[in-house]
Structure formats: C-alpha cells, structure tokens
Amino acid sequence: MKSTTFALGALMASVAIAQPHRQHMAKHHKRNQEVVWVTDYDYVTETAKVTTTIWVSEGFVIPTEAASTPSSASASSQTYAANFFENASKAAKPSSTSTSVYVAPTPESTYVAPPPPSSTYVAPSPEPEPTSTYVAPAPVVESSTYVAPVVETPAQVYTPAPVAATTSAAPVAASTYSPSSGGSTGGVCSSGSPCEGDITYYEAGLGACGETTDGSVDKVIALPVGMMGAQSNGNPYCGKTVTIKKGDKTTTATVVDKCMGCKGNSIDLSNAAFLELAEFSVGRTTAEWWFN
Numbered sequence: 001m002k003s004t005t006f007a008l009g010a011l012m013a014s015v016a017i018a019q020p021h022r023q024h025m026a027k028h029h030k031r032n033q034e035v036v037w038v039t040d041y042d043y044v045t046e047t048a049k050v051t052t053t054i055w056v057s058e059g060f061v062i063p064t065e066a067a068s069t070p071s072s073a074s075a076s077s078q079t080y081a082a083n084f085f086e087n088a089s090k091a092a093k094p095s096s097t098s099t100s101v102y103v104a105p106t107p108e109s110t111y112v113a114p115p116p117p118s119s120t121y122v123a124p125s126p127e128p129e130p131t132s133t134y135v136a137p138a139p140v141v142e143s144s145t146y147v148a149p150v151v152e153t154p155a156q157v158y159t160p161a162p163v164a165a166t167t168s169a170a171p172v173a174a175s176t177y178s179p180s181s182g183g184s185t186g187g188v189c190s191s192g193s194p195c196e197g198d199i200t201y202y203e204a205g206l207g208a209c210g211e212t213t214d215g216s217v218d219k220v221i222a223l224p225v226g227m228m229g230a231q232s233n234g235n236p237y238c239g240k241t242v243t244i245k246k247g248d249k250t251t252t253a254t255v256v257d258k259c260m261g262c263k264g265n266s267i268d269l270s271n272a273a274f275l276e277l278a279e280f281s282v283g284r285t286t287a288e289w290w291f292n
Contacts (some may be wrong), residue, residue, distance in 0.1 A: 197289075200268050
C-alpha cells in the first residue's frame, strides 16, 4: 500500500513537472538590430576645352548666356528597425546591439556634350582693286611701194579663122593682126569687117599696159593674148578704143589689159562695160566688136 501510494505520488509529480507552464515566455528582451541605409552620390564633372574663332566686325557685342548649374540631389537616409524573435526552447542569450551601414553603389554618370557654341561668320571686307591705266604703244607705220611684176608671155602667132574656099585657083595668103594707125573702115576687126566672139567680165585693176583702173566705173577691155603678143608695157594696142555691139546695144571701151584665157576673137570686159550690154547673170555671151 505504501509502495502504491508512493508510485502514484511519483507519477502525479512527474506529470505536474512535465506539464508546460509557459511562465518564462515574453520574459526575455528582444534583440534590437538597427539597419542604417546610407546613400552616397558622386558627381563627376568633365570639362571639354573648345576653342572657337569668330570673325567679327568693329563694334561687335559679345552675347551673354546664363550659366545653368545643375541642382544637386540631397542625400537621404532611412532607418529601419529590425525585430528578432527567439524560440522559447532555446536558452536566453545576452542581448547585443549591432549596427550595419549600407553603402549604395556609385551611380554611373552619363556625359552630356555641351551644345556647340553659335558662331557668326563675318566676311572680311574685299581689298580694293588696283587702278591701272593702259597706255597703248605708238603705232608703227610701215610704208610700202607696190612694184608691179613684169609678166613675160611667150610669143604666140594669132591665126585667124580659115578663109572660105573660093572657085579661084589662086592660093589664099594667111593674114596676121596689124593695128591700124587711125580710124579704120576696112581690114581685120574694123567697122567694115568686125570681129565676133565671146564676151565675159572681170574685176579690172592693174593691167598689162601698166595702168590701174576701177572696173566698176571705168569701161575697159582686155584683148586676147594671141592678138596682143608677149609685149605688155608699150604694146601698140594699149589705149585703143573698141566698140562692142550686142543686138541693139552698143558701148565703147579702152584697151588696158590682155586676156590670157581668151581664145580666137573673145574679149574680156570690165563690169561697167559688160552691164551696158548684158546682166551679170548671163555670164558669157557673144557680140561683135571693132577698133575705132
């Protein structure tokens, strides 16, 4: 009985001891941890050296620009209170206070190029042009004397048109040109027996007879070279007057030259003489002519 009572009492005591009484909870001091957040701002200023040359005129006023200074951001710090809870089963430890400092990373800075300075170009004034006066050189006068060349023409024998054959048995003698001494009514190229051939026109000037004429005003002619021969100055035909007739038109001209391209009884007239018989558009035509 005593043993039973003792056993029962021990059991009840162990149960009472084992029962959680929770008397020590909330008896310990909580661990206070202070966290301080510190933010540092680093500002980096880079200066770029820019040199600008401005051409300005006299009296130019330099414009003023208001310098802008960026406002600096104020650093702020925040304090956060940290709470620490300890399990009830663990033994109480002495409280301690620790302080941690948070350093924020340095923000990267972005370089902003300053705006280019405005410049105004002022063109320099042009230099005055030099004044120059042109002096013309004195003209050089050259005097020249024209000497007419001596034209040597090989001697040619003019052969007249063949005489028509007659019933006479006597031979016909060949005739040559022989200038008459005066007005003629008979003979070769006379008024009684005029010559007939082509007539053309040319620009008269210095002729074979040594005389210079104006063909647009003077009525002169050039005889065929076969008639005048090789002699030029002093030729017996030089200065003779000739009458030329074409249809009902007649003109008179003076011999001053010889025609190197005329064949037979063809003659060359000055412009003034030809216009009295035909137009220039005709060019070449036929006419009768004789010595006066």
